[in-house]
Amino acid sequence: MKTMNALAASTSIVAMLSATTTFAQSMDELIAGARAEGMLTTIALPHDWCGYGAVIDGFKAMYPFLEVNELNPDAGSADELEAVRANRDNTGPQAPDVLDVGLAFGPAAQAEGLIAPYMVSTWDTIPESARDAEGHWYGDYYGVMSFIVNTDLVENVPTSFADLLKPEYVGQVALAGDPRASNQAILAVLAAGMSRGAEPGAAAAQAGLEFFAELNAAGNFVPVIGRAGTVAQGTTPILIQWDYNALATRDTLAGNPPVEVVVPTDAVLAGVYVQAISAYAPHPNAARLWMEYLYSDEGQLGWLAGYCHPIRFNDLVARGVVPQELMDALPPAEGYAAAVFPTIDQVNANREAVVAGWDSVVGANVE
Amino acid sequence: MTRLWSYGALAIGILYFLLPLYGMSEFSLRMIRGEYSLQAYYVVLGDARFQATFGYSVLMALVTIVFGVLLVVPTAFWVRLKLPGLRPYIEFITLLPLVIPSIVIVFGYIRLYNTSSWLPLTGTAMGTNVLLMFGYATLALPYMYRAVDTGLRTIDVATLTEAAQSLGAGWSAILARIILPNVLGAVLSGAFLTFAIVIGEFTMAALLDRPAFGPYMQLLGANRAYEPAALAVIAFAITWACMGLIQLVTRFSKHNRVAR
Amino acid sequence: MVNSSPARRRLPLTWLGVVPFFVFVGLFLLLPTLYIVVGAFRTPGGDFTFDNIIALNTPSILSAYWVSIKISFWSALLGCLIGFAMAAAITVGKGPRWMRDPLLTFSGVASNFAGVPLAFAFIATIGPAGIITLYLRTEFGINLRLMGFNLLSTLGLVITYLFFQIPLMILIITPALDGLKREWREAAAILGATNAQYWRKVAFPILFPSILGTMALLFANAFGAVATAIALTGPSLNIAPILLYAQIRGDVLGSPNLGYALAFGMIVITGIANTAYIVLRARSERWLK
Numbered sequence: 001m002k003t004m005n006a007l008a009a010s011t012s013i014v015a016m017l018s019a020t021t022t023f024a025q026s027m028d029e030l031i032a033g034a035r036a037e038g039m040l041t042t043i044a045l046p047h048d049w050c051g052y053g054a055v056i057d058g059f060k061a062m063y064p065f066l067e068v069n070e071l072n073p074d075a076g077s078a079d080e081l082e083a084v085r086a087n088r089d090n091t092g093p094q095a096p097d098v099l100d101v102g103l104a105f106g107p108a109a110q111a112e113g114l115i116a117p118y119m120v121s122t123w124d125t126i127p128e129s130a131r132d133a134e135g136h137w138y139g140d141y142y143g144v145m146s147f148i149v150n151t152d153l154v155e156n157v158p159t160s161f162a163d164l165l166k167p168e169y170v171g172q173v174a175l176a177g178d179p180r181a182s183n184q185a186i187l188a189v190l191a192a193g194m195s196r197g198a199e200p201g202a203a204a205a206q207a208g209l210e211f212f213a214e215l216n217a218a219g220n221f222v223p224v225i226g227r228a229g230t231v232a233q234g235t236t237p238i239l240i241q242w243d244y245n246a247l248a249t250r251d252t253l254a255g256n257p258p259v260e261v262v263v264p265t266d267a268v269l270a271g272v273y274v275q276a277i278s279a280y281a282p283h284p285n286a287a288r289l290w291m292e293y294l295y296s297d298e299g300q301l302g303w304l305a306g307y308c309h310p311i312r313f314n315d316l317v318a319r320g321v322v323p324q325e326l327m328d329a330l331p332p333a334e335g336y337a338a339a340v341f342p343t344i345d346q347v348n349a350n351r352e353a354v355v356a357g358w359d360s361v362v363g364a365n366v367e
Numbered sequence: 368m369t370r371l372w373s374y375g376a377l378a379i380g381i382l383y384f385l386l387p388l389y390g391m392s393e394f395s396l397r398m399i400r401g402e403y404s405l406q407a408y409y410v411v412l413g414d415a416r417f418q419a420t421f422g423y424s425v426l427m428a429l430v431t432i433v434f435g436v437l438l439v440v441p442t443a444f445w446v447r448l449k450l451p452g453l454r455p456y457i458e459f460i461t462l463l464p465l466v467i468p469s470i471v472i473v474f475g476y477i478r479l480y481n482t483s484s485w486l487p488l489t490g491t492a493m494g495t496n497v498l499l500m501f502g503y504a505t506l507a508l509p510y511m512y513r514a515v516d517t518g519l520r521t522i523d524v525a526t527l528t529e530a531a532q533s534l535g536a537g538w539s540a541i542l543a544r545i546i547l548p549n550v551l552g553a554v555l556s557g558a559f560l561t562f563a564i565v566i567g568e569f570t571m572a573a574l575l576d577r578p579a580f581g582p583y584m585q586l587l588g589a590n591r592a593y594e595p596a597a598l599a600v601i602a603f604a605i606t607w608a609c610m611g612l613i614q615l616v617t618r619f620s621k622h623n624r625v626a627r
Numbered sequence: 628m629v630n631s632s633p634a635r636r637r638l639p640l641t642w643l644g645v646v647p648f649f650v651f652v653g654l655f656l657l658l659p660t661l662y663i664v665v666g667a668f669r670t671p672g673g674d675f676t677f678d679n680i681i682a683l684n685t686p687s688i689l690s691a692y693w694v695s696i697k698i699s700f701w702s703a704l705l706g707c708l709i710g711f712a713m714a715a716a717i718t719v720g721k722g723p724r725w726m727r728d729p730l731l732t733f734s735g736v737a738s739n740f741a742g743v744p745l746a747f748a749f750i751a752t753i754g755p756a757g758i759i760t761l762y763l764r765t766e767f768g769i770n771l772r773l774m775g776f777n778l779l780s781t782l783g784l785v786i787t788y789l790f791f792q793i794p795l796m797i798l799i800i801t802p803a804l805d806g807l808k809r810e811w812r813e814a815a816a817i818l819g820a821t822n823a824q825y826w827r828k829v830a831f832p833i834l835f836p837s838i839l840g841t842m843a844l845l846f847a848n849a850f851g852a853v854a855t856a857i858a859l860t861g862p863s864l865n866i867a868p869i870l871l872y873a874q875i876r877g878d879v880l881g882s883p884n885l886g887y888a889l890a891f892g893m894i895v896i897t898g899i900a901n902t903a904y905i906v907l908r909a910r911s912e913r914w915l916k
Contacts, residue, residue, distance in 0.1 A: 468894075568854075
């Protein structure tokens with residue numbers, strides 16, 4: 001009996017020990033490994049997105065021996081996966097270590113074997129619905145889809161997706177990314193479909209594509225990737241993007257020109273992004289250190305300062321560590337109460353339908 | 368051509384050129400709502416990334432110029448002196464960068480010199496910098512070679528070399544102390560043109576993911592309204608300065624030769 | 628003579644002088660280009676094939692080439708005409724003589740002012756919130772947007788490209804115009820020709836190879852330009868250079884060798900244009916030495 005117990009105990013200890021490869025290594029080991037690597041390569045992290053500029057600065061201040069090499073801030077989620085694929089054999093500074101992609105892209109990357117599992121030390125506080133059970137990808141923040149409107153050039157601010165089809169907005173409406181590669185744009189199509197009453201998933205994708213086909217036919221759609229610059233310069237005075245990006249843009253422009261951020265009344269879609277470490281990362285220890293930082297209270301509050309709701313929001317609030325002024329600056333909570341969080345299967349179905357159908361259904365091209 | 372046609376053509380042309388310059392200057396002054404101010408310039412010049420990327424591009428330009436001079440001057444000199452039959456072939460080669468778009472050249476670099484090749488230049492940041500410098504030198508080659516060749520045409524290379532050799536000078540002394548000073552005007556023209564090209568270059572730096580000024584300008588253009596216009600004014604001023612310096616240098620060297 | 632030794636013993640050493648040049652050009656100009664050209668005819672496995680070239684025959688890729696050719700052609704043609712008119716005005720025409728040097732200097736500057744800053748300048752001028760656009764709307768009530776004008780179109784791109792095409796034309800054609808000897812004009816006048824006849828029968832035939840050749844050069848210049856287009860319209864405009872840019876960044880076309888074929892197509896088109904320029908320039912130099 002005793003030997004059986006001892007055997008059982010030792011097997012469970014061995015099982016736990018082997019499982020610790022995905023559990024957080026000790027911070028000292030990580031820091032020592034990262035110090036040897038000397039660099040972290042990120043991709044697709046615009047400084048205005050969720051306050052990433054301040055987050056990266058905070059990371060650099062905490063680990064001054066690490067150089068942060070930022071690739072292609074304009075990349076969409078699909079471009080990030082492509083960068084991992086293209087640099088499978090390359091250990092140079094063009095290969096990304098860490099990814100921040102839309103929820104739908106996490107399982108896709110996992111299926112292709114592009115990402116390596118890792119569970120941060122605060123793993124338990126991440127909601128189960130927003131993480132992969134084996135730790136391949138894990139939610140980082142969320143927001144809702146909104147419009148940002150340049151009120152210098154637009155007299156009547158549209159308040160719903162249906163409004164956008166009105167003739168007064170000809171040549172003014174744009175997406176904030178390429179709907180064949182950018183998670184933000186793909187989910188904007190989903191939101192448009194939901195505004196027509198379709199169920200989130202493949203049905204809303206189809207309805208959304210039809211919406212944009214109508215928008216394009218009416219001449220209201222501008223087939224240009226909208227950014228803060230294009231909103232201000234007038235190329236895309238009405239832009240469909242995440243509320244955190246819209247609010248950050250509003251701050252950047254500082255009233256010149258004045259803009260308004262509107263959550264559409266006919267569809268409130270919440271979108272989650274996920275973090276992942278590349279399976280071919282040239283600097284795996286630095287990558288894990290980065291994840292530890294992002295999921296620490298400091299990292300999560302950094303995102304909060306960028307108007308994003310960090311994934312551990314409820315946990316942070318429950319422990320009372322969120323400064324009041326950050327809470328006040330956030331968009332009103334009632335908007336989020338009505339928000340729809342689509343499941344993984346729904347966003348997956350949506351992503352596939354939109355990427356495949358955009359060119360044929362909408363076919364918008366700069367003429 | 369009648370006077371009407373002449374003045375009309377010039378007027379339309381000048382209007383076409385001045386309007387965008389006026390437009391971008393005026394736009395760059397409007398950062399603070401309702402008044403003209405240099406706010407956009409303060410923001411841009413104070414941006415740490417502007418300083419970093421501009422400094423990087425200036426450094427790359429200087430290194431490219433030095434490399435270009437070290438490559439082109441001895442080659443042009445040698446060809447003119449010993450291998451005049453080779454001139455048409457070399458001229459054809461130096462015109463190739465004008466035919467082959469730079470995006471194709473950098474595409475070749477990425478495929479040819481990645482970490483799984485015999486010359487893994489993209490494996491390190493410094494290696495990629497070297498590769499980018501070679502790319503810039505290739506882009507500037509037509510202009511640099513043409514300038515130096517034109518300069519060499521005006522001096523009697525054979526006689527000067529013979530005289531120097533009879534006084535016991537070796538090849539490096541001939542190049543450094545006899546030839547280079549005599550074609551300095553042409554070399555400087557090529558150098559300023561190279562500088563203008565490198566500062567504004569976008570394609571190669573963007574595809575090799577290097578923190579150069581061109582990609583920074585494009586990034587700012589996507590994210591800001593007034594700062595890009597300020598950047599455009601600065602870029603135009605730099606280009607103008609380079610061209611102006613070329614004019615100055617050629618005029619100065621012309622006078623030198625006449626006086627002699 | 629510089630060297631008096633037998634030529635055969637000297638030859639290897641003489642060639643040594645140009646080795647650095649050929650090594651550099653070989654490694655960083657010729658080899659990459661050859662790699663692309665060869666890659667256009669290979670499968671991912673390495674066998675020879677025409678499949679990639681055939682695969683270029685899809686509507687979106689053909690459209691990309693066609694739009695590029697259209698933009699290049701129109702900016703070359705308009706640049707040619709306007710540039711010629713301006714150059715003629717300051718050389719053989721009755722334009723003010725003092726304007727010649729400043730115009731040539733400015734042309735040198737403007738022909739290099741391409742890329743990202745140029746796009747900003749035009750967005751600030753005739754973009755949706757540009758100075759001219761707003762001026763026309765407030766002063767004359769003309770709303771360019773409702774009239775259908777959009778800077779982000781092939782027309783807008785042509786207008787923007789002209790900013791460096793016209794100066795390039797001026798720079799190249801001015802020496803040719805200077806080469807028109809006054810004696811020819813005087814001889815024509817003595818024989819009783821009017822101004823129009825002189826131009827039609829003497830000047831234009833002599834200048835024609837130069838003009839056509841420079842137009843070919845302008846075409847190639849516009850065809851390869853990618854920075855201005857990206858800065859103006861973003862990476863979503865469907866023209867050949869931007870398509871290649873997207874393909875290099877991330878395999879959007881679904882097949883890596885298709886990128887080689889795309890690049891090869893671009894080289895062929897610019898190669899033809901530049902060959903035309905060289906041939907026509909040689910012909911024009913017969914008269915305009």
